[in-house]
Amino acid sequence: MTCPWSAKLDRYLDSELPDAEQTEMEAHLRGCPTCAADALSRLQLKRVTQAVGRRFSPSPEFRLKIEQSVSAPKRRPWMVRWTPAFAAAASLVLVLISVGVWLQHSRSEQAMDELADLHVSTLASVNPVDVVSTDRHTVKPWFQGKLPFSFNLPELQGSQFKLLGGRLTYFQQNPGAQLLFEVGKHRISVFIFQNRAELSRLNSESSLSRKLAFSSETWAEGGLRYFIVGDASPSEIHGLSEFLRSAARS
């Protein structure tokens, strides 16, 4: 049979019984071995819980972080007070410059990726070029009336490069020429477009990059924007760009 006092044991041990009942309970425990054993057991559990409960400690770094976040601002000389504002302004300028550089870099990367896709899809086509000729005097005139600009093609005889032909292409909703060259077993696409504002925001300096085994180079000259993409080596890509540059200047 359960002792009626046992229901009050927790409240007794938590010191939540009214004073009078607290005293009565003490008297009861002296005469009831069952309740006394139960009370002892509960008290032990309470103590172990208390000890076990305090097992997680915050790190000193975290304490410092919280202290700093709640600490009252102290009065400091105006120079010290304004220093963070200057630092913040300087940081903002740096961030804006970095974002600008990153955006330009990102735009260049995106453009090169799109052109690499065009190059690959051209190679995958049964008829990669619309005008099939190794003769620059055949290929260049083929674009007449098809493009709102003209360009010069280099004389490649005696070089490692060979012109395979050309086709019309579109990039960012603008027409352009895509010329296919060969060096060894590698094929290289040369894209020529009018140098619009969007394209002129790309790296204005001639740049060479290598991504996903494709080498690419881009530059602007004479109002035109040139892109070269191919799986040839960067030095071969650059070699072809030198030919195209010299042709453009002639």
Added chain:
Amino acid sequence: MTDRRANAESFETLAMPLFASLYNFAHWLTQNREEAEDLVQETYLKALKGFASFQPGTDFRAWMYRILRNTFLTSRTGLSVKMSEPLDLEEDPAALPVTSDTPESVLLARADQQAVQDALERLPVHFREVILLCDMEEMSYQQIAETIGIPIGTVMSRLSRARKSLRELLAAQARGGSEARGASK
């Protein structure tokens, strides 16, 4: 500006001594260091922001614990706990479980710290928190009621059920341990 500084100073004086305990309690609720840190940080920021609404003379500790607990309940972990456990369930205070001198109470005498720790971790959050607030934080029933936002009667019944559940877990562990020991003989 001066008022705000004085406000922040008194908040700091009152709140920082509770930092280690609040972190410990947060860790017990979330059972994860990173989440506990996020919880404590959010608690301090909310408390600092709402310090003007704190009524001087009332229990600051219960106020801070209440903010922490409410913040926990709206966190991802807290919401999932809330979905599975009746944290704000109104129990019938009269329905105190009958406590008796069952063998588990005797077993408790030998309960070691590791066993209690394991059992506490396995308790549902609404039981765990009430036991920790009472036994570890040594809060009065009134303070627990303020912290959790339930009537004192509910605190008593919940505490009673939580302790019963803890003892049962310990008894089960002790039985499992002795059976395992018996089996290995």
